[in-house]
Structures are given as C-alpha cells and as structure tokens.
Amino acid sequence: MKDNGQNSHLTIALAGNPNAGKTTLFNSLTGLKQKVANYPGVTVERKEGAWTLDGKTANLIDLPGLYSLDATSLDEQIASDIIRGDQESVPKPDAIIAVVDATNLERNLYLVTQMFEFGVPVVIALTMIDVFEKQGHEIDIEMLAAQLKTPVVAVNAKSGRGTEELAEKVSSVIGTTPVIPYEYKQEDPNSGPHGKIFARYNFIANVVQESVWHSDHQSHRITDKIDRVLTHKFFGLVILVAILLLVFQTIFSWASLPMDLLEKGFGSVGDFVKAEMPPGMLTDLLVDGIIAGVGGVVVFLPQILLLFLFISLLEDSGYMARAAFLLDKLMSRVGLHGKAFLPLISSFACAIPGIMATRTIESRRDRFATIMIAPFMSCSARLPVYTLMIGAFFGGKYVLGFVSVGALLMLIMYSIGIVVAIIVAAILKRTLLKAPPPPFLMELPPYRLPNLRTVLQNMITRAWLFLKRAGTVILAISIILWALMYFPRSSQESVVSSQQSTRTGSLPYEGVVAPFSGNGVVHSSELPLPESEQLKNSFAGKLGHAIEPVIRPLGFDWKIGMALIASFAAREVLVSTLSIIYNVGKDENEESQTLIEAVRDARTEDGKPAWTPLTALTLMVFFVLAMQCMSTIAVVRRETNSWSWPLFMTAYMTALAYVAALITYQGGKALGFE
Amino acid sequence: MTLTELPIGKDARVVAVNGEGRVTRRLLEMGVIPGVSVQKIKMAPFGDPVEIRVRGYSLAMRRTESDAIEVSV
Numbered sequence: 001m002k003d004n005g006q007n008s009h010l011t012i013a014l015a016g017n018p019n020a021g022k023t024t025l026f027n028s029l030t031g032l033k034q035k036v037a038n039y040p041g042v043t044v045e046r047k048e049g050a051w052t053l054d055g056k057t058a059n060l061i062d063l064p065g066l067y068s069l070d071a072t073s074l075d076e077q078i079a080s081d082i083i084r085g086d087q088e089s090v091p092k093p094d095a096i097i098a099v100v101d102a103t104n105l106e107r108n109l110y111l112v113t114q115m116f117e118f119g120v121p122v123v124i125a126l127t128m129i130d131v132f133e134k135q136g137h138e139i140d141i142e143m144l145a146a147q148l149k150t151p152v153v154a155v156n157a158k159s160g161r162g163t164e165e166l167a168e169k170v171s172s173v174i175g176t177t178p179v180i181p182y183e184y185k186q187e188d189p190n191s192g193p194h195g196k197i198f199a200r201y202n203f204i205a206n207v208v209q210e211s212v213w214h215s216d217h218q219s220h221r222i223t224d225k226i227d228r229v230l231t232h233k234f235f236g237l238v239i240l241v242a243i244l245l246l247v248f249q250t251i252f253s254w255a256s257l258p259m260d261l262l263e264k265g266f267g268s269v270g271d272f273v274k275a276e277m278p279p280g281m282l283t284d285l286l287v288d289g290i291i292a293g294v295g296g297v298v299v300f301l302p303q304i305l306l307l308f309l310f311i312s313l314l315e316d317s318g319y320m321a322r323a324a325f326l327l328d329k330l331m332s333r334v335g336l337h338g339k340a341f342l343p344l345i346s347s348f349a350c351a352i353p354g355i356m357a358t359r360t361i362e363s364r365r366d367r368f369a370t371i372m373i374a375p376f377m378s379c380s381a382r383l384p385v386y387t388l389m390i391g392a393f394f395g396g397k398y399v400l401g402f403v404s405v406g407a408l409l410m411l412i413m414y415s416i417g418i419v420v421a422i423i424v425a426a427i428l429k430r431t432l433l434k435a436p437p438p439p440f441l442m443e444l445p446p447y448r449l450p451n452l453r454t455v456l457q458n459m460i461t462r463a464w465l466f467l468k469r470a471g472t473v474i475l476a477i478s479i480i481l482w483a484l485m486y487f488p489r490s491s492q493e494s495v496v497s498s499q500q501s502t503r504t505g506s507l508p509y510e511g512v513v514a515p516f517s518g519n520g521v522v523h524s525s526e527l528p529l530p531e532s533e534q535l536k537n538s539f540a541g542k543l544g545h546a547i548e549p550v551i552r553p554l555g556f557d558w559k560i561g562m563a564l565i566a567s568f569a570a571r572e573v574l575v576s577t578l579s580i581i582y583n584v585g586k587d588e589n590e591e592s593q594t595l596i597e598a599v600r601d602a603r604t605e606d607g608k609p610a611w612t613p614l615t616a617l618t619l620m621v622f623f624v625l626a627m628q629c630m631s632t633i634a635v636v637r638r639e640t641n642s643w644s645w646p647l648f649m650t651a652y653m654t655a656l657a658y659v660a661a662l663i664t665y666q667g668g669k670a671l672g673f674e
Numbered sequence: 675m676t677l678t679e680l681p682i683g684k685d686a687r688v689v690a691v692n693g694e695g696r697v698t699r700r701l702l703e704m705g706v707i708p709g710v711s712v713q714k715i716k717m718a719p720f721g722d723p724v725e726i727r728v729r730g731y732s733l734a735m736r737r738t739e740s741d742a743i744e745v746s747v
Contacts, residue, residue, distance in 0.1 A: 068703040072696050106729040107705045193694075197702045201710075223732075233719045325734050329720035332736070439697040439739060441704055444725060444732035 010058035011091045012051065012170060013082060015115065016099030017108050018065030019318070019445040021127035021157060024454050025099055026062045028157040029166075036461050038641055040089055044078045045359070054171040061090060067107070069114040074364055083118045094174045096122045097166065102132040102139055103446065105212065106204050112148070113200040116180045121173035124152040125166055131446075136215030143211040149181045158451065223318075223446040231322050240326055243319075244345050247310045255349070258302035266295030284486060285479070293478020293569075300352055300631060304466055305459050307346050307353035311360070312458040314342070316450035320360060321442055328440065334422050335429030337361050337440075340370040344421075347377035348414075351632045355639055356462060365433040369425050371639060372649055375632055376421035378414045378624060381571040384590040385623050386413060388575055389616040392596045409620065416624045420656065466635070477630045481569045484540040535580055540565055554622070554658070555615040555665045557604045568628045612674045618665040626657035677714065677726065677743040685713045686745035693742045705729040706743060 014029075016022040026034075030049025039046045047062040063082060064075035078087065085092025096115055100108040115122050124145075132139060145152040151169040155162035182203035184196055230236055270287045277283040314320045320339065328338030339361045347354030354374045361367040378386075390406040397405040535541055536559075544562030551561050559581050567574040575590045582598035589595075602610040627633070627650040636646040680686050688710050691701050706712070706728055715725040715732065723734045 068700075070699070070703065072700060104729075104731045107731060110703060110705065194699065194702050194707075197699075198707055201705065201707055227716075231716065231718070231725070237719055321734070325718050325723060325725065328734075328736070329718060329722045332722075439700045440723060440734070440736040441700055441739060442723075442734045444734055 010053065010056060010095075010174070011061065011093045012053070012058045013061045013063055013093040013096045013120075014099065015063040015066060015079060015083075015096055015111070016125075017067055017101065017104070017111060019443065020065075020099045020101040020104075020108055022062065022065060022099040024157040024451050025097075025125060025127065025155060026060065027454055027457055028160060029163060030060055032457075036465060039078055039087065044075055046089075051167075053167045058094075058170075061093065066111060068111060069118075073362060075362070080118075083115065083120055093120055095170050096120050097170065098122050098124045100124050100126050102126050102129045103135070105139075105208055106201070109148075109204045109207065110200055112150075113182065113203065116150075116178045119177060121176045121178050122150050123166065123169045123173055124148065124150060125155045125162070126152055127155055127157070129154050130156065135221075138213040138215075140211045140213075144207065147181065147207040147210055149179045221446065226447050227322070227444075230319070231325060236322075236326055240323055243314075243323075244342070247307070247342070247346065250306050250310065255302040255306050259299050262299045262301070263295065266291055266298070270295075281486075285482065288486070289479045289482030290475065293475055293482065298467070300350060301463055301467070303350050304353045304356065305463055307349075307357065308459045308462045309455065311342065311357055312455040313450050315360065316448065316454060318445045318447045321444050324442060325444060332440075334425045335366075336370060336425055337363065337366040338442075340366065343370055344374060344377060347374040347379060350379050350381070351375040351377065351629065352466070352635050355632065355635050356466065358639065363435075365429070365435045368640060368645065369428045369433050371636060371645070372428055373421040373425045375627055375629065375649070375653065376417040376424070376625065378417045379571075379629075381629065382413075382623050384572045384575045385567075386410060386620055388578075388590040388595065388599070389620050391591060392599045392611070393613040393616040395596075409617070413620055413624050416621065416660075420625060420660075424652075424656075465638070477569065477634075481540075481566065484543070485535055485538045485566065487539055488537070489534070532580055532582070535562065535577075553666065554618050554661045555612070555669075556619070557610050559602070559610065560615075560619070564622075564628075567623075569630050571623060571628045574623075614665060614668040614673045617668065618661045621664045622657045622661040624657070625653055625660055627653035675745060675747075677712065677740040677745050678724075678737055680714045680745055680747070682714050682716060684747060685711060686747050687711050688743060689746050690744040691742060692744060697739060698742065701735075701739060701743065704733060706733075712743075712745065 014022060014026055026047070026049065029051045034047060034049035037046050038044065044064055049060050049062075051058045051060040061082065063079045066076055066079050069076060069080045069083070081087040082090050083093060083096065096118075098112045098115055100112060112122065112124060126139075126141065126144075129139065141152050141154055151173060153162050153166045153169055155166055157163075182199060184199040230239060270291045273291065274283060274287050277286070311320075314323070320342070323341060324338030326338070327341045331338050331340055340358070342360075343354045343357040345354075346357055351374045354377070355371050358367045358370045358374070361370060386409070390409055394405045394409060399405060399408065540562055541558075543565050544558040544560075547561045547565070548556075548558040551564070556564070563574050563577040563581060566577040575595070578599065579592075579595050582595070582602055599611055600609075604610045633646045633650060636649055637643060640646070677686070677688075688706060688708050690708055691698055691706060710728060713727040715727055717724050718734075723736045724740055725732055725734050726740075727733075
C-alpha cells in the first residue's frame with residue numbers, strides 16, 4: 001500500500017467498539033477493494049480499503065475494535081498512534097468515523113469522547129437503530145448531534161441506508177477541529193486519578209438523558225432467553241460440546257472430500273506435466289518439487305475455509321464469547337484464556353487453521369501460549385503414521401480380550417499430546433510469557449444473525465492470507481527438500497560402490513561417492529536409477545546417515561532417519577518416503593499390505609529387523625511431539641510476525657520429542673520389550 | 675459487600691472500584707464506575723467467571739475483578 005499518500009489524498013479512520021457493526025460497515029463502504037496486512041513489527045491486523053467520497057477516493061482504515069484509546073493493549077496503542085499520526089506507515093487521518101451501537105449507547109460513546117481529544121474531526125455512524133427502536137426505545141438523532149457537537153448519521157450497512165449522508169458529512173468536517181463537548185478541570189481535588197473517566201461518563205449520562213427516551217416496558221430480551229439455555233450450567237455445556245463436535249467433524253471428515261479432490265487434481269496436473277514434458281531435471285523439479293509442494297499446501301484450503309466459516313458464524317452470532325464464558329475456568333487453570341478452546345480443538349484436525357483462529361484472543365501472551373501448544377494436538381496428518389505403525393505391529397491384538405491395542409495406542413497418543421500441551425502451557429505462562437493475569441473483562445454481545453457477506457469475506461481473506469504468506473515459504477522449503485532428495489544424481493556404477501563401501505563398515509556417508517554423472521566414465525547403462533537407490537545416495541540419504549548416531553539410541557536406523565528428515569516437510573510424507581525407501585512404490589498408502597509387509601521385513605545392514613513393535617511405538621511418540629510441518633512453521637511465522645517464535649517452537653518441540661522417544665525406547669528395552 | 679458476594683439475580687449500586695492499575699482502569703472505562711447500577715446475572719458452570727449487566731450490556735468478569743468492586747444493595 002505504498003500509494004496511500006500519492007493516489008488518495010484523504011485518509012479516513014473507522015473506529016468503534018467491538019460488536020458495534022464496524023466490520024459490516026467497512027465491507028459495505030469498501031466492497032471487495034480491501035487489503036489486509038499487519039502493522040510493521042506487530043501482529044495487529046491492518047485492514048484498509050478504497051472509499052469513494054465526494055468524487056475523491058479516500059483510503060479507509062479499519063482500526064481494531066476498541067473500548068478505549070488509553071493504550072492499555074497493543075490494539076489500543078496502534079489505534080491511538082494512528083489517530084495521533086504517530087504510526088509511520090499511515091498518514092494522520094483527516095477524519096474519524098466513529099461507529100456507535102445505538103443499543104449500547106453509553107459505553108460506545110465513551111470511546112467517542114476520547115476521540116474528540118485527538119483534534120481530528122469525528123462523524124458518528126449510528127448503527128442498530130432498527131433493533132433499538134424495536135425494543136420500544138426512541139432516539140433523537142438531531143439532539144444527540146447537538147449535544148455531542150459533531151455530526152451523527154444513522155446507518156444501516158445491510159441496506160446501505162445512510163452511507164451517502166455519511167460521505168457528505170465526512171467531507172464537510174474535513175479540515176475542522178472538533179470541540180470537546182464536556183468540561184474537565186484537572187485541578188479538581190475530588191477527581192482522583194480517574195477523574196477524567198468519571199467526567200466523560202457524567203457527560204454521556206446527560207447526553208443520553210436528553211436524546212434517548214427509554215421505554216419503561218422491560219421487554220425480556222431475546223438474548224436473555226437464548227442465554228438461559230446456551231449458558232445454562234448443564235445444557236450450555238452439552239450444547240457447547242455438540243457444537244465443537246460438529247466443527248471437529250466438519251474439518252476432520254467433511255473436508256476430506258474436497259481435500260482428496262485437490263490432491264488428485266494436483267496429482268493429475270503432475271502426471272500431465274510429466275507426460276508432456278521431456279524427462280529431465282526441470283520436469284522433476286516442476287512435478288516433484290513445485291507441483292507436489294504447492295499441492296501439499298493448497299490441500300489445506302478446504303479445512304481453513306470450513307473452520308473460518310464456523311469461526312465467523314460463532315463470532316458474529318455472539319456465541320464465541322459464551323463458549324469462552326463457559327470454559328474460562330477450565331482454561332484459566334493452565335493459564336489460558338477461555339477463547340483458546342476452539343483453536344486448540346480445531347488443531348486436532350490441523351494446527352494451521354487452529355493457529356490462525358487464535359486471532360480471537362486479544363492478549364498477546366495468551367495468544368502466543370496457545371499458538372505454541374496447538375501443534376501438540378494430534379492432527380490428521382499424524383493419522384497415516386499412526387495407522388501404518390499400528391497396522392504393521394499392533395494390528396489385530398487385544399488386551400483384556402476385547403480392547404483393541406490399536407485403539408488404545410491411538411488414545412494414548414492423543415492423550416500424550418494433550419498432557420504435554422497442558423504442561424508446556426503452564427511452563428510458558430510462568431516463564432517466557434509471564435505476565436500478571438490480564439484483566440478478564442469480556443462483553444457478552446447480544447445474539448445477532450451473522451451477516452453472510454462478512455462471513456464470506458472473512459473466509460476469503462483468511463484463505464488468501466494463508467496461500468500468499470504460507471505459500472511462498474512452503475514453496476521455497478519444498479524445493480529445498482526436493483533438491484535434497486534429488487541431488488546428487490547417481491548412476492548405477494556409483495551405487496554399487498556406495499553399497500560396497502557401506503558394507504565395509506567405513507563411515508557410510510564418506511563412502512557414498514556420488515558424482516553428478518558418473519565421473520565421465522562411460523557406463524554400460526545410464527538408465528535412471530530406481531527411486532530407492534537414488535534416494536539413498538541423495539543428500540537426504542547422506543543426512544540420514546549423518547544423523548544415525550543421534551537417532552540410534554531411539555532404535556532408528558539411517559533409513560528411518562531419512563524418512564524422518566523428509567517428514568519435516570509434512571508428517572504424512574513419512575509414509576510415502578518409507579514406500580520409496582523400501583521400494584514398494586510411492587503411491588502406496590498407510591493401509592497398503594505391501595508397505596506394511598515391507599516395513600515388517602525391512603532389515604538393517606547387519607541383518608536384524610529394522611523395526612520392532614518398540615521402534616514403532618517410539619516413532620509414534622516422536623510424531624506426537626515433534627514439530628514436523630513446514631506449513632505450520634510458515635503460519636506461526638506469519639501469526640507471530642517473527643522468525644524466533646517458529647524456530648523456538650520447532651526446537652523445543654523436537655527436543656521434547658527426542659527425549660520422550662528416548663525414554664520410550666530405552667525404557668522399553670530396560671523392561672525387556674523389543 | 676463486594677460484587678462477588680452479591681447474590682445472583684440481585685441489583686446493586688457500585689460504591690467503589692478498588693485497586694490501582696490496568697484492571698481498575700479498564701473496569702471504569704467499561705462503565706463500571708461508582709454510582710452506576712449493576713445486576714448480577716449468572717455464574718459460569720465452574721463457578722467463574724460471572725456475568726453482570728451494566729449500562730444495558732452484559733459483561734463477564736473473573737472473581738479477581740468482581741472482588742475489587744464494592745456494591746450496596
């Protein structure tokens with residue numbers, strides 16, 4: 001948005017309390033012409049769009065939802081910086097549109113009284129008047145404007161009512177200086193440290209008394225009736241669990257159809273390219289590196305879209321605050337906010353939308369703590385790994401006659417993730433993310449029908465941000481991983497020598513002499529190698545050898561090490577990599593009997609089985625805890641706006657995974673298991 | 675008495691918001707200032723937080739916050 005200053009001469013800030021209808025108004029004024037980014041150096045979202053005003057194009061900046069401009073939170077800091085003109089990336093606004101909810105006039109006007117003090121002209125956009133009047137109350141808009149000494153426009157973002165008048169009024173105030181309509185004497189001895197707050201509310205009380213006629217008839221609000229059920233001590237929890245189940249079910253299983261389609265789609269694009277282009281490195285890069293890599297990212301889109309559909313519906317309807325209200329006590333025991341629940345639950349399907357969903361948590365520390373533990377929830381990408389291991393070594397076994405060992409192991413894996421997440425959250429909140437408990441003051445907004453357009457816009461924005469930001473990083477990492485497995489190219493000859501040198505027991509990776517094209521020696525066959533041989537001689541293979549001393553104590557040989565390295569791209573890649581390593585073809589899936597048998601029959605170089613039930617269990621424990629997902633890393637990078645958090649996350653999770661796997665393997669051996 | 679001790683469903687008037695710093699300030703800014711009338715609506719299933727009604731809207735707060743609010747019936 002470098003053209004802000006040049007092309008549009010006007011900057012208008014849109015500010016208001018959360019739930020005042022600000023987003024709906026913003027969408028209605030700017031349409032699809034909006035951009036979302038972060039303010040430099042922070043994770044506060046910056047939303048702006050073009051608004052045509054009096055023939056000119058104004059840049060409309062949507063400030064974060066606020067209760068106050070006194071800068072107690074990062075959002076408030078950014079907002080007051082912008083209004084003051086101290087935010088470098090944004091020109092000082094020429095006017096502020098204050099979105100005020102008529103049904104919640106007193107508290108909404110508090111923010112407005114603060115705005116007057118910044119010297120920027122203010123126009124009030126009064127929303128929800130229809131709701132207010134339906135409740136039997138009346139509001140005198142002219143009187144309100146006279147009292148506040150600033151224009152007031154009744155708007156209805158859905159029908160577009162008032163938007164033209166709003167544009168007129170904004171044009172007319174530009175260049176004027178607002179009058180602070182209330183008196184406050186600093187020297188008043190009775191005012192105390194909060195005298196100004198009292199003065200503002202006293203003024204507001206008078207304004208409301210003059211301009212609003214409240215109906216005596218205390219009609220029972222619909223919201224209260226709904227809340228009697230939805231925040232009921234028992235039914236409230238039952239309904240919450242049902243809603244979470246529905247969300248979980250949707251992103252876990254209903255998303256799988258479009259995901260499969262996307263996967264197949266990218267597969268056939270790859271096949272097509274492979275068939276149409278001459279064989280060679282470029283084709284391989286395109287097919288196995290870029291198309292497969294990008295496909296691996298795009299495949300998450302259905303989950304992200306569906307989760308954000310639910311989150312938008314839950315947020316906009318007002319239910320999210322109720323869910324946080326119901327669960328806050330449980331979550332606060334581990335130092336998290338009630339709103340952390342949904343992101344964490346969603347992470348069981350996939351940590352990526354889960355981490356993106358933490359945006360609903362206002363406190364930065366609470367939010368980061370939630371992000372840091374979200375990947376411990378066993379996501380759907382771990383399932384193929386669990387399934388393969390259980391299928392190969394624990395299938396068809398039962399304890400106590402009827403409990404399937406496989407199901408029991410699944411339960412244990414999910415539980416390990418949850419328990420470790422709780423412990424880590426508690427530790428983080430006492431160390432790195434230590435802070436006095438943030439004030440828990442959460443508005444429970446009236447229930448409202450979600451605005452379809454806002455919901456869709458939110459879904460599209462999230463999906464686009466994911467594709468744009470995560471996509472670039474993931475593409476780069478995919479190409480690197482592809483190159484690691486692709487280079488150096490080896491011929492038949494060098495493979496034989498490498499295998500021999502491996503057998504002679506010298507350091508294996510020194511022995512792998514794999515020049516790019518056979519040392520200029522003319523080979524009888526320059527045929528491409530079987531994929532498994534190529535992989536063994538690649539840099540990834542060498543890395544597998546290199547890390548063997550480290551993973552030996554976990555019972556893993558270098559081939560498993562190689563698969564582990566590949567799985568840092570995405571967990572489920574372990575299955576296809578093992579298929580290539582064991583030469584059963586990379587299209588085998590985790591339920592394939594061929595692959596299961598290949599894993600069972602695999603031997604290390606000294607002829608012992610490469611896998612035992614204990615190794616399989618160790619691998620599963622490793623997968624519960626290790627940070628093996630480049631998409632998650634890319635998303636954490638975006639959501640924390642720094643590289644240190646994702647790197648820290650990768651390091652501590654993988655270290656934890658290693659220690660836990662070590663304990664599992666060595667402990668298991670000490671107990672006599674194989 | 676404090677807002678924590680106020681029985682569910684009862685109306686009261688805020689007498690004082692005790693304490694210094696961020697929490698107090700935020701409570702005042704949300705409109706919980708001396709003289710305003712509040713109603714305690716309900717408690718969450720596990721006993722905390724609590725929902726109150728103030729200035730026509732619903733506000734949830736934890737016990738630490740409601741302990742700081744002095745009310746008189």
